[in-house]
Amino acid sequence: GSGSSPSGDSTGAAGGSGAGSTATGASGAAGLTGTVTVLAAASLTESFDAIKADFEAAHPGVTVETSYGSSATLVQQVDNGAPASVLALAGSAAAEPLDKSLVKDTTSFARNILEIAVPPSNPAAVASINDLAKPTVKVVLCADTVPCGKAAQATFRKARVVPNVVSKEVDVKATLAKVRLGEADAAVVYHSDVVAAKDAVKGVAIEGQYNTSLTYPIITLTDDAATRAFVAYVLSDAGRHTLASFGFAAP
Amino acid sequence: MVGGGTGRRVGGRLVLGVPALLAVLLLVLPLLALLLRTDWSRLLADLATPTVWTALRLSLTTTSCTAALCLLLGTPLAWLLARSDHPGTRWLRALLTVPLVLPPVVGGVALLLTWGRNGILGGALSAFGIQIPFTTVAVVLAETFVSLPFYVLAVEGAMRGLDPRLEAVARTLGASELRYLRTVGLPLVLPGIASGLALAWARALGEFGATITFAGNFPGRTQTLPLLVYVELERDPQVATSISILLLAISVVVLGALRGRWLR
Amino acid sequence: MVGGGTGRRVGGRLVLGVPALLAVLLLVLPLLALLLRTDWSRLLADLATPTVWTALRLSLTTTSCTAALCLLLGTPLAWLLARSDHPGTRWLRALLTVPLVLPPVVGGVALLLTWGRNGILGGALSAFGIQIPFTTVAVVLAETFVSLPFYVLAVEGAMRGLDPRLEAVARTLGASELRYLRTVGLPLVLPGIASGLALAWARALGEFGATITFAGNFPGRTQTLPLLVYVELERDPQVATSISILLLAISVVVLGALRGRWLR
Amino acid sequence: MTSTRSTLTGLDARVRLRRGAIDIDVSLRAGAGEVVAVLGPNGSGKTTTVLALAGVLPLEGGHVRVGDELWEEVGRRRTPQERHVGLMLADSLLFPHLRAVDNVAYGPRSRGLPKGESRTRALDELDRVGLSALVHARPRELSSGQAARVALARALATRPSLLLLDEPLAALDPDTRARTRSDLAARLTAYDGVTVLVTHDPLDALTLADRLVFVEDGRVTQTGTPADVLREPRSAYAGTVVGLNLYAAHGDSHGHVAIEGGGVLVTTDPTEGRVWATVPPGAVSLHRHEPEGSARNAWPLRITDVTLQGQSARVGLAGELTLTAEVTLESVSALALHVGQAVWASVKATEVRTYPR
Amino acid sequence: MTSTRSTLTGLDARVRLRRGAIDIDVSLRAGAGEVVAVLGPNGSGKTTTVLALAGVLPLEGGHVRVGDELWEEVGRRRTPQERHVGLMLADSLLFPHLRAVDNVAYGPRSRGLPKGESRTRALDELDRVGLSALVHARPRELSSGQAARVALARALATRPSLLLLDEPLAALDPDTRARTRSDLAARLTAYDGVTVLVTHDPLDALTLADRLVFVEDGRVTQTGTPADVLREPRSAYAGTVVGLNLYAAHGDSHGHVAIEGGGVLVTTDPTEGRVWATVPPGAVSLHRHEPEGSARNAWPLRITDVTLQGQSARVGLAGELTLTAEVTLESVSALALHVGQAVWASVKATEVRTYPR
Ligand SMILES: Nc1ncnc2c1ncn2[C@@H]1O[C@H](COP(=O)(O)OP(=O)(O)OP(=O)(O)O)[C@@H](O)[C@H]1O
Numbered sequence A: 001g002s003g004s005s006p007s008g009d010s011t012g013a014a015g016g017s018g019a020g021s022t023a024t025g026a027s028g029a030a031g032l033t034g035t036v037t038v039l040a041a042a043s044l045t046e047s048f049d050a051i052k053a054d055f056e057a058a059h060p061g062v063t064v065e066t067s068y069g070s071s072a073t074l075v076q077q078v079d080n081g082a083p084a085s086v087l088a089l090a091g092s093a094a095a096e097p098l099d100k101s102l103v104k105d106t107t108s109f110a111r112n113i114l115e116i117a118v119p120p121s122n123p124a125a126v127a128s129i130n131d132l133a134k135p136t137v138k139v140v141l142c143a144d145t146v147p148c149g150k151a152a153q154a155t156f157r158k159a160r161v162v163p164n165v166v167s168k169e170v171d172v173k174a175t176l177a178k179v180r181l182g183e184a185d186a187a188v189v190y191h192s193d194v195v196a197a198k199d200a201v202k203g204v205a206i207e208g209q210y211n212t213s214l215t216y217p218i219i220t221l222t223d224d225a226a227t228r229a230f231v232a233y234v235l236s237d238a239g240r241h242t243l244a245s246f247g248f249a250a251p
Numbered sequence B, C: 001m002v003g004g005g006t007g008r009r010v011g012g013r014l015v016l017g018v019p020a021l022l023a024v025l026l027l028v029l030p031l032l033a034l035l036l037r038t039d040w041s042r043l044l045a046d047l048a049t050p051t052v053w054t055a056l057r058l059s060l061t062t063t064s065c066t067a068a069l070c071l072l073l074g075t076p077l078a079w080l081l082a083r084s085d086h087p088g089t090r091w092l093r094a095l096l097t098v099p100l101v102l103p104p105v106v107g108g109v110a111l112l113l114t115w116g117r118n119g120i121l122g123g124a125l126s127a128f129g130i131q132i133p134f135t136t137v138a139v140v141l142a143e144t145f146v147s148l149p150f151y152v153l154a155v156e157g158a159m160r161g162l163d164p165r166l167e168a169v170a171r172t173l174g175a176s177e178l179r180y181l182r183t184v185g186l187p188l189v190l191p192g193i194a195s196g197l198a199l200a201w202a203r204a205l206g207e208f209g210a211t212i213t214f215a216g217n218f219p220g221r222t223q224t225l226p227l228l229v230y231v232e233l234e235r236d237p238q239v240a241t242s243i244s245i246l247l248l249a250i251s252v253v254v255l256g257a258l259r260g261r262w263l264r
Numbered sequence D, E: 001m002t003s004t005r006s007t008l009t010g011l012d013a014r015v016r017l018r019r020g021a022i023d024i025d026v027s028l029r030a031g032a033g034e035v036v037a038v039l040g041p042n043g044s045g046k047t048t049t050v051l052a053l054a055g056v057l058p059l060e061g062g063h064v065r066v067g068d069e070l071w072e073e074v075g076r077r078r079t080p081q082e083r084h085v086g087l088m089l090a091d092s093l094l095f096p097h098l099r100a101v102d103n104v105a106y107g108p109r110s111r112g113l114p115k116g117e118s119r120t121r122a123l124d125e126l127d128r129v130g131l132s133a134l135v136h137a138r139p140r141e142l143s144s145g146q147a148a149r150v151a152l153a154r155a156l157a158t159r160p161s162l163l164l165l166d167e168p169l170a171a172l173d174p175d176t177r178a179r180t181r182s183d184l185a186a187r188l189t190a191y192d193g194v195t196v197l198v199t200h201d202p203l204d205a206l207t208l209a210d211r212l213v214f215v216e217d218g219r220v221t222q223t224g225t226p227a228d229v230l231r232e233p234r235s236a237y238a239g240t241v242v243g244l245n246l247y248a249a250h251g252d253s254h255g256h257v258a259i260e261g262g263g264v265l266v267t268t269d270p271t272e273g274r275v276w277a278t279v280p281p282g283a284v285s286l287h288r289h290e291p292e293g294s295a296r297n298a299w300p301l302r303i304t305d306v307t308l309q310g311q312s313a314r315v316g317l318a319g320e321l322t323l324t325a326e327v328t329l330e331s332v333s334a335l336a337l338h339v340g341q342a343v344w345a346s347v348k349a350t351e352v353r354t355y356p357r
């Protein structure tokens, strides 16, 4: 149980999730119909599944289709004519290659901060970001090219720590998987990922002065009422609350 | 002398048996590890969900279409490649192998560049209101793109083994090239076709990268089992393992039955 | 009558040629699209970076090792499978095909469960201070895991085509099973071995999912070309395309040369 | 599908092509209904010629004309399918996945005959080669002789305009061979197309063929009716086939014939210029010592080879010339003939025939 | 590697196994240096027997013993490699990727002979079968006869204790066949192992073999020296091989022999009980009308078949009994013999031989 205390509050945040979201669902306007196609970053899987369920309960005439993938892939798909109404990305940088003529509206809807994930037994006894420099601690990070990798670089620079990296994974999920499987002693990932992984990993918080955050934009691509309602719902308190229950902070 | 012979025989068995055993271990141990780490009590509950069923149905439908496309398009191609001795053929053949080495995601991008809204064919198609990406058709196209090369290579290899004099005899008996192919050539390479089909089908069943890029990940439309595994890996790795075991079981049963039926 | 015959011949050509052409288009158009969208002026600059060179060297090294492992371990296995008529063989054969259908990421997980720190073999190995994940050895293992089945299936198919009486004759001439295999069996299935090796090598060259999961992504140690492509795809798709074209060129050249040399 | 076959289906072909080390140039001509036997040593180009006629190997020169149809000419060729030929090679080359009856029915089916009729015809053809009991056997379950019989039935089942048979009887046992030979004779008599029959068996050639063509080293060395060849063989190989000692020789006008390889024969035949000289093996007498009788030809030779053949023995001799003698078993034992022994051989001048080369 | 070969390499084998529809039970026994010829109709089990002796097909009963070594018994078997056999099948089965010389050198190399020596021996063997010019040819560049010769050379090159030859001469042209036959005879004489020679050619059997074994439908129907068989063939097939009309018959003691299939023969031989009766074809005379002479056997028959053989003709006859007659070409033309014609056939009683069954 060594070094487990800092993660206590973050896991606690995931606690009372479901109840609040259904309460706000009733406030939506009735009589909407249609299909909303949502392309969302893989890290939003659980939270958007919950939002989809709530929104559909509130608007029985609307079907929400979700497709999860890496942000870069999603942008490429939209550029090539994917039938998408809404695009929710991890990091605004991912939206850069997007064909701007397709964009009707862009808003930030969530923010994620970095956290150290360690196996539940925390074999290397990682207690702070400084421990990641020890040669006995196997650290995995995201690759420098992906948002979480860039963010981790920035954090280490700020903390003046040179971590003992064994692998730079292509995405945050692969990074976390290494800790999950016990192959790595620590990984720097998003707080929401630690929350989503439940008891499979433990989080070790990174102090605020070093930490870097990532802003999630939601991009509206079609101009129909159901889509506007969906985006509005994500941005509403109910939506915020659901997102918060999965470890996302407000933008 | 008999003793020496037996010794030599055992020696031969060892020289072959040890590497073969290593090969089997290399392939089978990871599967075993997967099975050992599975929570069997949860397996059925994990699998008996509508999402899994939908994905399963989609996977079986699209891989069957892919297998059919391989058979229909790949067989004639294999045949023409097998009998051509034009020097260009060998480069064509190498070119056809490229989808194997292309990282699947790049394959998906290439497919988008071809069939997408701004693609070299997709532009013309969308003028007719036909949209291919992000549909079930796109899943089949992606699966075909990655598995057709396997099929063509395996079948072409088998076809090269045919005694050309059999064709000569069939032709003198009045058979056209097509009739020879249908009545003699294909039946004789049936083992090759079956093994090519097995390879292609299996590759299609496991296909992920090109599919998610080109067809997206829409439940019921383009979310096949491997894509579901990807999504579940994010949400609940145990479910992902359960689905993998489903994939594994399907392939063992289908390939075991197929090979038992068609390969001797 | 000659006219009619010619008509029939053209008909036959069409029935075969049209689907074959479709198959070629299906495979080649996406590659063409990739080439068309490439910014050729940037290509050289994109590729002449130390990262690309390091990844290229690593890719070539690991795929060569994989090909060698296939040859050394896969050939005896294929041979034993080809001559066994035990009913269990067919299920073993189906089992060996499983790495083909396993989504590569799951394959990588299975490998970790086997060779990883807590894996069924890895635990014992790490007691001796041997660590496999995150090393180049892990890359080779991952590539072997996904490509060995191709090799075994292709070579076994070819071996089944051998006339068993040739072995009978060789044995009466005093050849042991091993000597027969070395001097007659293998030379005669050389086309099958070459095509199996081509398949396996190409599959290994493009391998991504299992590698990233099992071996990680560290430049110079485990970052092969496909991993680099994936990483670059996030940053600069144009660089990713350039590297893909490098992969494509390598495979066309290697396979073209190999097949020209060994297949007929 | 089935072409209207010209009633006039004579063959006029000249096959020119290179194969391995040899240059082939073989002309074959035959009237409708004739059987041409092609004979020659191993590797002389017989199978190659047959494959070229079938359209399997392309000509490099010459032509193939059957009846009034041009089948091939350099630059224009019909496929085997368009030729209406029946082909049986020395390897039986059955379709391994088809049962015997389906192998035989394959041709008729391909030529458009209905299924039932094809099958009936196949059963009938198999019956004619004595395989009624094995119609459902697969090729790998057949012995070599049985397979050869199925292949023969298959080649005959399409009633082709040109029938090409490459050693059709070689794998058969003598009983079946005799039956098949006479069956073949009967069917070829009724058949209005041309048959080209490659064989090593003089008996096949002499009993089945209207015309013999000897091919040696890719060239035709002699053509003629069996009677012509029996009377006047014109190559060493033809001499072997008809069982005569044959020499290329040069005659003065005094009854002396100088053999090209060495040795002189005395004959009562006219002997001016380049001639062939024959000595029937039966006309050669063997003696332990130099003979004193009326025989004008006598040579001391050495025995190289003795083989028994039915009630007689063939004795190979070499020395000043090579000679085969056919003697009774009694002489063999009386003279205690054995390989290596030195003997005298004599031939009467009246037994030595000559004819111009 | 090379085993010390027992000097006493006689063969004692009983091959029992099922193959296709037939049950095979063939015993073969031969002393050191002997040649056993196996003869029989197509599909009678000859190749199967040879494969079983080579160790390629396992026995289901019986045994194979060579010299003082037990090669096989149910439950114990040596692999072909451990047997020291030379095998040549009717298909030549050359290793397609090896040149002729390497095919022949394969055996010596496998048996441990150094490379150079193996090659020398291979060249020597190829020379003996007349293929010196083609030592570097690949199998697909050989004609069928050339391939058969290479296969023969390959089988002989290992100097095996047991030599198994399945129709070794069938694909050869007569000239090569005669040369190869006498070469084979010379080599087999010098050879101290046992040779099993499957053949359809009576001449091979009679000139090369010390002992003949007739196999029909998987069973041995007769064994004996060539002289025995020539004198007293004991099966219809053996009768065909030696060229005699042979009948299974039953004699009363008055010189009458009732043939089992129908018909009666009159003979001057003793005729008590179950007998074989033979009629030499040459002893059969043919007549347009009922003969009046001294011949005690005469039947009205119908001609089923006429074939010419050298200077004589063989005429197949059927009716009350089936009979083959051998007549001169003169009689053929004098009587205008043709298939379907009704004729009388007569045989003197002194020409009908009988011996107990
Ligand atoms: N595929 C080939 N490639 C090169 N040379 C070949 C090929 N097939 C045959 N030959 C050569 O061509 C010549 C003629 O062969 P062909 O088979 O026509 O002879 P053949 O008269 O049929 O002999 P046989 O009586 O032995 O069957 C031979 O010398 C042979 O070595």
Ligand SMILES: Nc1ncnc2c1ncn2[C@@H]1O[C@H](COP(=O)(O)OP(=O)(O)OP(=O)(O)O)[C@@H](O)[C@H]1O
Pocket: D137, D140, D141, D142, D143, D144, D145, D146, D171, D173, E019, E020, E021, E022, E040, E041, E042, E043, E044, E045, E046, E047, E048, E049
């Ligand atoms: N692989 C097989 N499977 C089943 N039956 C077979 C097989 N091979 C041969 N037979 C059958 O076994 C019998 C014996 O065949 P075998 O080849 O021994 O005959 P054979 O005496 O050599 O004939 P031939 O003179 O025609 O070569 C035949 O009736 C044949 O049909």
Ligand SMILES: [Mg+2]
Pocket: D046, D047, D048, D090, D166, E143, E144, E145
């Ligand atoms: Mg030939």
Ligand SMILES: [Mg+2]
Pocket: D143, D144, D145, E046, E047, E048, E090, E166
């Ligand atoms: Mg046989």
